[in-house]
Amino acid sequence: MRLLLKLRAKTSDKLSFNYNYSLSAAIYKLLNFGSPEFSSFLHDIGYESNNKYYKFFTFALQLEKTSFNKKYLILDSPNASLYISSPLVDDFIKNFVIGTFEKQSIEIYAEGIKTTFNIITTEILPEPIITNKMIFKMITPMVLSTQINFNGKLNTYYFRVDDDLKKINKVLNQNLINKYEAIYNKKYEGKGIELTWDYDYMVKAAKTNKKLTKKVSIIKDYESPIEVVGMFCPFEIKGDTELTKVGYEAGFGSQNAMGFGLVYEDKK
Structure with a gap:
């Protein structure tokens, strides 16, 4: 299942280039509101197969309009979209949605820059028909x-x-x-x-x-x-x-x- 979150920057007009880890950590924090036990399990262990461990979610942050300097991205528009995807509907998606309603914001802290986005809307995206x-x-x-x-x-x-x-x-x-x-x-x-x-x-x-x-x-x-x-x-x-x-x-x-x-x- 895939979610689309519409965001608006609240506390900063800049964002670190290297925000991947910090955004991932912010997703775990939201997940924690729905289920601290599941959030800890996923973060610390994950699902094992053939001695490999998987978290079973991925994401993408798309910023509406940006420029940049040598140190960071400049948010020329406060608007952004966050895509969240996971096959774990009951464990991941539902608990993450609970987190978005509880927190109503997502904080990215990377390389000394704290950027807080308010969560404006959350919606479920239609799934494609998977063919061969x-x-x-x-x-x-x-x-x-x-x-x-x-x-x-x-x-x-x-x-x-x-x-x-x-x-x-x-x-x-x-x-x-x-x-x-x-x-x-x-x-x-x-x-x-x-x-x-x-x-x-x-x-x-x-x-x-x-x-x-x-x-x-x-x-x-x-x-x-x-x-x-x-x-x-x-x-x-x-x-x-x-x-x-x-x-x-x-x-x-x-x-x-x-x-x-x-x-x-x-x-x-």
Whole structure:
């Protein structure tokens, strides 16, 4: 299920560039109003599958009008939209909605900047009909990674759009299968999905020097920043509708609870 929150900035006309972690923390705080136990479980543990742990929500903040300087984003308009998506209707969505009614605001505190948004409205968005062939555009980048050996040490490598598509699909399928098995508590028996990038979009991006990768710093309190690289390109998915639905609701790829992997259907 997907929610749309209409927001209006209250206490500040600026916002940190690197707000992902702080916004994620603010979402947990709202969730805490509905169920402190569930909020703590999700934050501290999450749902396990094949020794991987998943939070099963993702989000995207869209600001109406901004400019920027070297230090932060400037909110030229106070209006913003926050998308929240999760397959956990009873545990996540309902408790989060309770939090929005109780708190009626959301606070983002990052890199010394506190920005408070009033929650003006909250609505449930209609869900697309998931078929065995879907075209999606990204609202936030998709993060997929693997471990590679470099000078005798394992390092995280983040996939780029121009990497081997078979390897990307292998990692993406395993990610979706893990999520499926954790959500439904049963073994996945399907044949998986196949992703292909929008080639025309890639050609146009190359001609205009538009980047298809985005680097985001995840800044946690008192910790060194974690640099995450995500892919940003429209794509088509063919195959199992159950896995596609998991990706649509929980987010495609990893780092979803930090605001990555949120997509919408392209109906062209």
